Amino acid sequence: MKNSELAICFSANKTYLPHFTVACYSFLKNNPGEWNLVLMSDDVKESDLLKIRNCLYTVSPKSILELIVIDKNSLTDLIKGPVSRHGVQTYYRLLLADSLPTHINMALYFDSDLIVYQPIDIDFNSLKNNPISGVIDFKGEETARKRGIKNYYNAGVILLNLKIWRDENLLGSIFNFSPKHTDFVDQDLLNEFFGERWGTLSSLMNCHTGKVNRNTKGFFLNQEKKPIVLHFIGPGKPWKYWSTCSPLYWNYLIKTPYWYQTYKIPTTILKKVIYKLYKALKKGDLKGLKKNMRL
Secondary structure, rough: HHHHHEEEEEOOOHHHHHHHHHHHHHHHHHOOOOOOEEEEEOOHHHHHHHHHHHHHHHHOOOOOOEEEOOHHHHHHOOOOOOHHHHHHHHHHHHHHHHOOOOOOOOEEEEOEEEEOOOOOEEEEEEEEOEEEEEEOOOOOOHHHHOOOOOOOOOOEEEOOOOOOHHOOOOOOOOOOOOOOOOOHHHHHHHHHHHHHHHOOOHHHOOOHHHHHHHHHHHHHHOOHHHOOOOOOOOOOOOOOOOOOOHHHHHHHOOOOHHHHHHHHHHHHHHHHHHHHHHHHHHHHHOOOOOHOOOO
């Protein structure tokens, strides 16, 4: 597929702009080329994007970042079920087919709490008949078994076939659909609405960092398991808590204009440093302190 037919999409509000910038920067850094970048938001203004565009230009001069402003109130009226704790923004990805130019046939959507660690790996031709494609959720087998369905997908990284969405007017149909389960709100909606029409992406395209943290060497030293996308799912965000994958996020953060706002050492790291220093002083083993300061 030509890059001109594909949009790389995100949604974020002003509060999440630093993390969107990290996600977008990491994508461009590891995927050289000319890309159509899209940010969907209800409170971000063009003036807010000036420094972000300047930052992204340094890594991908030919890529263009477009802002699509969403009317949050009108969308709220369309939603039948409950709204996610993350807000109505999680539904913005459903508007892409109607919001993007018709020459854009595919949209690769990323949540903003992730980094793209390697070049993307998608066989677009094999997914041309699927209206939506994604990675099976890290608890997908368990969820699918409980609900009596074949697969259950995570909606944090999805490929949307916009041509199919437009031809079948899926936007109108999806907002008139009431899912049986609403534990994960929009994710449940997408899983139930599309059912077996989902296409499956490589599991490396959406790696849950909690799983990676438990077996870091197994993922990063094995080229076949090396993550393409590291997704900081759940409350353990790298700008709040320490994890093995956190430095990978900070590595991109310090290259953005937001490093001075969010580059703070989480208290969990400080506690570990203080505890290890205390143990070393108590034992009088200052020589071994450097060796044991691995966090």
